[in-house]
Amino acid sequence: MIAATNHAAQAAPGRTKMIKRMIVAGLALGLAAGAAQAQDVKVGLVLPYTGVGAELAQPIDRGAELYLKMHADEIKPYKIHLIKRDAKDASGANAKIVVQELLTQDNVDVLAGWVYSPNAIATAPLVAAGKKLAVIMNAGTAHITNMSPYYVRTSFSMxxxxxxxxxxxxxxxxxxxxxxxxxxxxxxxxxxxxxxxxxxxxxxxxxxxxxxxxxxxxxxxxxxxxxxxxxxxxxxxxxxxxxxxxxxxxxxxxxxxxxxxxxxxxxxxxxxxxxxxxxxxxxxxxxxxxxHYNADLDNPENKKFVAAWKKEYGPDSTPDFMAVAGYDGMAAIVHAVKGLKGKVDGEKAVALLKGWKYQSPRGPIQIDADTRDIIxxxxxxxxxxxxxxxxxxxxxxxxxxxxxxxxxxxxxxxx
Structure with missing residues (x-):
C-alpha cells in the first residue's frame, strides 16, 4: 500500500504539468465571479463520505457544520458554502480527482478535510499548484505539511x-x-x-x-x-x-x-x-x-461544545477528536476569511494563520508559525x-x- 501511495503521489511529469495548467486556467475563469461575490466563500471539503472511512468523515463534517451554526452571527457578513466531495478510500487516486475538480470546476477559495494521510500526500502537488489555503482536519503523518506551503493542520501529528x-x-x-x-x-x-x-x-x-x-x-x-x-x-x-x-x-x-x-x-x-x-x-x-481531546475534558469551551453537539445531533451522540478537528479547522478558516475580508488569497491566508491562537474545546491551541502544525x-x-x-x-x-x-x-x- 505504501508503494502504491507513493507512486500515486508522483504522477508522470507530463500529466502533472497538464493538471497544473488546468488548475491555473480554472482559477483564472473564477476570478470574475469571485470579485462579484466577495462575501461568499466556497470551502471544498474532501472526506471519505462512503466506504469504511464514512464513519470517520461524519464527525469531521458535523464538527465543521456545528462551528458555522454556533458562530453564525460572528461570521456575518460572510457566507461560508461547504462543497463536499467523496474521497472514498485511502488510495490517493480518488482524492486527487476530487481536489482537481474542486479547484478547476468549483473554483473553491479554501480546501479542507483529509481523513487519510495517503490522500493528503497524493494531493499535495495539486494543493501547491492551486495556491489555496488547505486545512488538514485529520491526516496525521508528520511531514505532510512540508509537502505544500498551503497546508495548515488543525488536527494532530502522530x-x-x-x-x-x-x-x-x-x-x-x-x-x-x-x-x-x-x-x-x-x-x-x-x-x-x-x-x-x-x-x-x-x-x-x-x-x-x-x-x-x-x-x-x-x-x-x-x-x-x-x-x-x-x-x-x-x-x-x-x-x-x-x-x-x-x-x-x-x-x-x-x-x-x-x-x-x-x-x-x-x-x-x-x-x-x-x-x-x-x-x-x-x-x-x-x-x-x-x-489531545476526549469528550470528558473539563473546561468551559468543551462543555458548551458537547451540549451543542447533543442538541444538534441527538442526546446519545457524542463528539470525538475528529469532530473537534473539524470544528477547529472551520474556526481557522473563518479567522482567515474575516481577516482577509472575504477575499481569501492562499498565501495571505496561510500567513494570517501562522501563530493564530484559539480557545478550543480541547484547550488552548496555536498554529506553529514555523511548521504550520498545531501546538x-x-x-x-x-x-x-x-x-x-x-x-x-x-x-x-x-x-x-x-x-x-x-x-x-x-x-x-x-x-
Whole structure:
C-alpha cells in the first residue's frame, strides 16, 4: 500500500504539468465571479463520505457544520458554502480527482478535510499548484505539511501523542518493555517511530514491532495480538485509524486475556474514540491513552461544545477528536476569511494563520508559525467503567506540545 501511495503521489511529469495548467486556467475563469461575490466563500471539503472511512468523515463534517451554526452571527457578513466531495478510500487516486475538480470546476477559495494521510500526500502537488489555503482536519503523518506551503493542520501529528506516550510509559507507568502494533500505512509508521524514540530515550526497550494490516479494511487482529502476548511485554502500544479498527482492537485484547496476563494496552486516543467507547463497555476499563481531546475534558469551551453537539445531533451522540478537528479547522478558516475580508488569497491566508491562537474545546491551541502544525495540550487518560458508562479520567497533562517529528528533525520532517 505504501508503494502504491507513493507512486500515486508522483504522477508522470507530463500529466502533472497538464493538471497544473488546468488548475491555473480554472482559477483564472473564477476570478470574475469571485470579485462579484466577495462575501461568499466556497470551502471544498474532501472526506471519505462512503466506504469504511464514512464513519470517520461524519464527525469531521458535523464538527465543521456545528462551528458555522454556533458562530453564525460572528461570521456575518460572510457566507461560508461547504462543497463536499467523496474521497472514498485511502488510495490517493480518488482524492486527487476530487481536489482537481474542486479547484478547476468549483473554483473553491479554501480546501479542507483529509481523513487519510495517503490522500493528503497524493494531493499535495495539486494543493501547491492551486495556491489555496488547505486545512488538514485529520491526516496525521508528520511531514505532510512540508509537502505544500498551503497546508495548515488543525488536527494532530502522530508524533504529538506517540512521542508523549513513549515518555509517559517509561516514567509514569514504569514500563521496561513494549511491543508496538500498528496499521501499516504512513500514520502507523509515524506512531511506531514516535513512541519508540521517546520510550527508549527514557530507559525502555521495544522488543517487537508488528505491522497489522491496512486502513481500508479491518483485519483479524488475533494473530498480531497473540504474537504480542507471547513476547510478554509490560505494555502493548497500538495505533489504528479509529472507527471499527479501534473496536476490534479492544475486543481482541480482551478475548486473548492480555489484561489478565499483565500486559497493559496503551495507545493514542484513536483506540478509545468517543464514538466507539460506550459500546466497548467494561472491556475498556483500564485502557490508558495519550491524546489531545476526549469528550470528558473539563473546561468551559468543551462543555458548551458537547451540549451543542447533543442538541444538534441527538442526546446519545457524542463528539470525538475528529469532530473537534473539524470544528477547529472551520474556526481557522473563518479567522482567515474575516481577516482577509472575504477575499481569501492562499498565501495571505496561510500567513494570517501562522501563530493564530484559539480557545478550543480541547484547550488552548496555536498554529506553529514555523511548521504550520498545531501546538496543543496532550492528556494522559485512563478509561474507567462507572455506573454503566465508560469515563475517561485525565491522570496527567503535558502543555503546549509541538510536533516532535519536526522538533527533532526526523527523516522527511527535517526538510
Amino acid at each position: 508524533w504529538h501523542a506517540g512521542h508523549a506516550l513513549g515518555e509517559a510509559a517509561a516514567k509514569n507507568l514504569k514500563a521496561k518493555t513494549a511491543v508496538i502494533g500498528y496499521t501499516d500505512f504512513p500514520p502507523g509508521k509515524d506512531s511506531l517511530a514516535a513512541f519508540k524514540m521517546a520510550f527508549e530515550a527514557n530507559g525502555g526497550k521495544v522488543i517487537d514491532e508488528i505491522p497489522m494490516g491496512g486502513a481500508n479494511a479491518v483485519p483479524d487482529f488475533t494473530p498480531f495480538f497473540q504474537r504480542a502476548k507471547d513476547k510478554k511485554p509490560d505494555v502493548f502500544f497500538v495505533f489504528v485509524p479509529g472507527g471499527d479498527h479501534s473496536s476490534a482492537v479492544v475486543r481482541t485484547y480482551n478475548a486473548l486475556g492480555m489484561k489478565e496476563a499483565g500486559i497493559k494496552l496503551i495507545g493514542p486516543g484513536d483506540i478509545t474514540q468517543d464514538t466507539k467507547l460506550q459500546a466497548m463497555g467494561q472491556s475498556a476499563d483500564g485502557l490508558i491513552t495519550m491524546h 496543543m495540550n496532550e492528556y494522559l487518560s485512563q478509561a474507567s467503567f462507572q455506573n454503566g458508562r465508560v469515563v475517561q479520567k485525565n491522570i496527567g497533562k503535558i502543555e503546549a506540545v509541538k510536533d516532535a517529528c519536526k522538533a527533532n528533525k526526523v527523516g522527511p520532517c527535517a526538510k
